[in-house]
Amino acid sequence: MKILIADDEELVQYSLKSMIRELGIANHDIRIACDGVELINALKGFSPDIAFVDIKMPRLNGLEAIKTGRDLSPKTRWIILTSYSSFEYAKEAIDLGAAGYLLKPVSPEELSATIKEVADTNRRELMAANEEFEGKLNGLFHNTISYRQAKLDFFKEVHFLGVIIIFDSPLDEESRLKHQIDFCNQVREFIGEYLFSDLRIALCTLPNGELVTAGAFPAENENGKKNFIRYLRRLKGSDRMFGADLLKVTILETEECDNYTMLVRQFKQAGELSMLRAVLGIGRSLDLEGLIGKSKQPELVKVSKCLAALSIAYRQSNYLEFLKTITLFEEALSFSGWSTVDSVFKAAQLFLKYTVEPSLVVERDKDILSVGLKALAGRLLAEKKKSDGSGDIVNKVKAFVEKNYMHDIGIAQIAYSLGITPNYLSALFHRKSGTTFLRYLTGVRMSRARELLAQPDSRVNRVAREVGYYSSRHFARLFKDHFNLYPSYCKRTSTGTGRV
Template sequence: MKILIADDESLARSVLKSILQELDLPLEGLKEAVDGEQMIEQVKRYAPELVFVDIRMPKLNGLEAIEEGKKFSPYTRWVILTGYPEFSYAQQAIKLGASDYLLKPVDPEEVKKLVNEARRGNTEWLLNRNRQFESQIADLYQGLSSLQQEDQESFLLKAHFTGAVFCIDSNLIEVAKAERRRDFLQTLHTRLDHTVVSELRQALFTLSSGESALVVAWEPTRYIQGKQYLSTLLYPLKELYQQFNDNNFCITILETDDCSSYNELYEKLNCIQHFSLLRTICGIGKTLYIADLVQYTTQQELLEVCSILIKISDCYGKKTYLSFMKALDTLESKLCENNTLNHHTKTCIANFLNRTVSCQLEAHQDTTCWKQVLQACGEELLIDEQKKDKQDIVDQVVSFIDENYMFEIGVGQIAMQLHVTPNYLSSLFHKKMGMTFMKYLTHVRMLRAKELLTDSKLSIQEVAEQVGYYSSRHFTKTFTELFGYYPSDCRKKSIKSGALRLTEETVTKN
């Protein structure tokens, strides 16, 4: 707590200072001022939570000093020091916003009472201010408000910012992972509430990606103090992250650097979200800065590897065997293409997979060895799936078709991966879906083709290839049988409909 004593009498200052020091308070600073002007300078520089002000001081009296000081530190609590003859002045000070007054000579018990009230009141005020700031930041980020709607004197238009995004990787099932994440965020929120300071405003909110972000802001005129308190705030929080990190649950912190405006913060948070997958090759379970990520953002092959690693992790967490095995094949292919990965990158990839797939990979092992280990993890998923209700097998097949309809896939291929016979899988599928495997696959392909035909830039042949047909003749025949008109007619209808809408809009405007 920061306290200022403003009194032109040296003895009065010494007595009050001695009383405050004997209270054993967590004092961050105990400053003194000998006149009203010096008090204003101290308020500007230190923004104390509590100021004891003598009514009669040189240059500016207590009433004038309080009125001026409130302009620079609106949350400061003011306590008047007065003798009996100045009691009417004390009443005026209360009207100006002073919280209380003390009669000289001051009573230590009264001082203690006022200090404790100031601490409680100041903490409550700062918490409410943080809640308001949290709401403002969340609304801005989600597009529910804009900086244009802010007053020119708004803190948001003047502040400096820094941000951190928390990425969570885990091999726990979705329910357990969500519960662990909730515990972490609740603990983090509690810790933040216990470390509120006047120099900083804090906001903990959820991004559009589902990840959580912490934004901290401070006045540019208080840059040095803001940065000092920021380091004091972040260090114990990083210890908290490590308490939650273990072999099953891992938190990676992705930090922006200092941002001189909200718009800069917004851009950097978006950049972090977009490239957060790079943590798979930079290392998880630690703090990464935006500069650590940016150096890889133009390396498309590495980005593709990162995307596949995230896919493998998601499939394992959701226990989707078919998609998991498909992603493994893709990873093997990409790693063979990127055979120049350095030891550090391979170590980071191995660590990511060890944490998210519960395996034991080593950086010195080759790609073939990695695939064998990961396939064994996939087989465990299959065993788990076979213990479940038969309906879940069909759900997996449906998901697999929806994601891979553009490739050559068949019921025999999928049945082999699920270790069941094609006839058994076909029977299960037909019973639940009310149609055969091939009929469902055809429906998915044709519906997607219908969507693509609205894009006049794609030829009929290109549309056919994108939905798994390499013969436009076969594609046209299948499309016509299902919808009752040719693919070219579908395109004409789309173009005509678009032209009609355009005409209607033109008429409406005119």
């Protein structure tokens, strides 16, 4: 918390500063101003969360300083400090927008209560602003709102950092998806710890289903960027809750982006190069610059594409494709010198363990490796079903949506769990069900939302959260598009059966 103390008495400055430190406020930054002019000058480079301002100060009194300071730092909460108990002073302070009025000498209890009240108010407003940011960013990703409508100019000059979050796991489909949802829920629980006035953080899915998180911060202020980097460090360790043999989370980091368009472009680049994790290592952080550099090594790219194709074919139980890819993989190894590069070998070994078969023993000898892979191909042939199972796949997707619509879910998340590509699943779902995955998911959420709104004690913002939206504005816009009425109207006019 950023705190400014404006008082011309050194004893008051010292006592307030000491009491604040004894309160144990985390990450506090305390600045001192000795008069109203110094207060104004301090606000030009420092925007405090709370300012304690003495009324009677030399050069410029506290009330006059607040009049000017409100424009320089509109989000600051102003607390008047004075020895005067006159009602006129209190009234003028309130008219100026002061959040509190403390008589000297200030007790630790009064100071603590005042700071807590301001901190709680700031936190509520910050969380609401962040939910709005996430809703807007999600709307931009899915083309439900325009950039002009989104109005992301909440900072003077907005910069972005983002990461794509990729899950690899040897678990069965249902267990893998459950862990992914648990991971997202855990991340949501600690996002708030890193939010400050100079940072917004969103956790969203892209249209292709990839899970991403992005931070927005003012270009001229390093604090927002530093807090987002701290958040990413926490994010990178979140897979530890599942155990080393259950889930590997790979983070693909963008560079710092000057605008939203650049962020989207870098997300696309990182996604296209995500298969390189097979030879660079899963369960770690990979930056876009490094991925681009490795993509210029054609032999390395060829090996990584073969590993990714083996994973997809095996999860699809596609015997012919798996066998064909083994041949391509053998050819790639014969030219790449892969077996002599220890780091690449270990990375590929881990990738095959988590995406093909945990029991597969990967030897440094490529001939032994080929024998192991061909044995798996034989298993696929033995288990191959006569039908293509496409209808069953679509039913699985629908069942998963019905069960998990309230969480952050996307088609890529489901596709990878089924061992197929997001593009294939998207096309298959559209062909078999007659609608896109996103429209189907939105329809399920809207239908459930209408049922919830019919309940007597329902509230729009709570219903939005219960059906998977963290921005009530974004939810309201989708509800209006779906039913041609706003959820607030639906709430007012609903009957006991939930009908309008």
